[in-house]
Amino acid sequence: MKKLRVNLKENSYDILIDKGILSNIGREVKKVFHGDKIAVITDENLSRYYRNSIEEELLKEGFNVKIIVLKPGEKTKDFNTLPYIYEELLDFNLTRSDLIIAFGGGVIGDIGGFVSATYLRGISFIQVPTSLLAQVDSSVGGKVAVDLHRGKNLVGAFYQPKLVIIDTEVLNTLEDRFFNDGMAEVIKYGCIKDKNLFSMLQNLKGRKEVMENIEDIVYTCCDIKRRIVEIDERDTGERMILNFGHTLGHAIEKYYNYEVFTHGEAVAIGMHLITILSEEKKIAKEGVSQLLKEILLKHNLPCKINIEDKKKFIENIKLDKKNLNNNLNLIVIKDIGEAFILKENISFFDSVTI
Known part of the structure; x- marks a missing residue:
């Protein structure tokens, strides 16, 4: 496993890079999160490949898990998508002591991070990037945002994750x-x-x-x-x-x-x-x-x-x-x-x- 530390004082976190690390996602999450509930935000394409295995690994570590599945593509990263996600989190009774995992490419990482930054004025989140673009760039650094009709990433925040987990093996499923x-x-x-x-x-x-x-x-x-x-x-x-x-x-x-x-x-x-x-x-x-x-x-x-x-x-x-x-x-x-x-x-x- 390759490991990097992003040193930002109280906002510091690790980046873990390894083939097959998703098979141990529950164990890695447990090292940085000691709460109960985890909401996983992902898209339909990834849900078909990974939903069952991710859910199983998190449940194995005793977490209470909810999977929120969005449509794939840039048009999902829209301000108008937010109310649906917030309602899903409220229905799950997610609190500030719980966790969000953004499991997907750049779109999911951006909207998942923005939801984390704004829901209940801020809740911890973990980035699990699944596209090459997200793995080398957008999952690191804490830039999170959604699009407006007039332009891209016009509403956003700087909000660092607790951890970034990069499994390069998932790139094999990319077109x-x-x-x-x-x-x-x-x-x-x-x-x-x-x-x-x-x-x-x-x-x-x-x-x-x-x-x-x-x-x-x-x-x-x-x-x-x-x-x-x-x-x-x-x-x-x-x-x-x-x-x-x-x-x-x-x-x-x-x-x-x-x-x-x-x-x-x-x-x-x-x-x-x-x-x-x-x-x-x-x-x-x-x-x-x-x-x-x-x-x-x-x-x-x-x-x-x-x-x-x-x-x-x-x-x-x-x-x-x-x-x-x-x-x-x-x-x-x-x-x-x-x-x-x-x-x-x-x-x-x-x-x-x-």
Whole structure:
């Protein structure tokens, strides 16, 4: 088992990474939670695969368990989903001394974490990420949120879990598209902080070889994020670099009403577009955008789109949470492994070709 400690004083917690660790989930939960009731929030796809085994493992340790099953997909991560979940928790008589487990990908982790942060003004929760994207990124760091009609993650909180349990074996059940979705975030970590990781990904041939190295890959990404979060838990400084590709990525998702591109696909396009712009403006080293394009294509990710309504797209960019006092905090790279925050206004995107 690989283990990392996120050191945030009273909000510190461990990240456990191991193949097959779900078979011992009850035992690992019992090490950090000594109450009675556990509400597990998951989605229909995961429920079909894991509901019985997860419930059995938790019951074996003496916990009283309720499973709340949501529809899969980004549209579930909506503010209007919250009342249903809160009612389910109230029917279960869940109290502040009990626990929520968010068992799923990024959508479930986000909405499960947000419910934990807001139900009864805060209840402990554990992240059990089941997608590659969630394992390497969204399950760590305590960012939890839901979407509004006007944009993604516009209502949220910083709320750290008590524990993150990562079983890399569950990635075998992912469809190729959603495995590739997570690879966008893995590539992002190479771009912003780790040239060696980027080089390794350049040399891996397809999903099979990635899976042969998956524990090291997940550990490396989580370790990078852990170190950044320890410095900047509230996303006011260096943590912003984790959003490389996300300003444009979120705008792309919103433009297509979350129906055309996955989050990772949109981020992949966003990383490539902003790097092209950075090269044009002599911010990035010449040739970096080509390197990025090659690695995205190698891992079956898109790198360009055709936007018909550029004005509408630009309006979506303005909704970015890093838009402070009419200035965007854009994340750009000078070279592979070297990211920084560039303060610009929306005119930065005037010349973007989309």
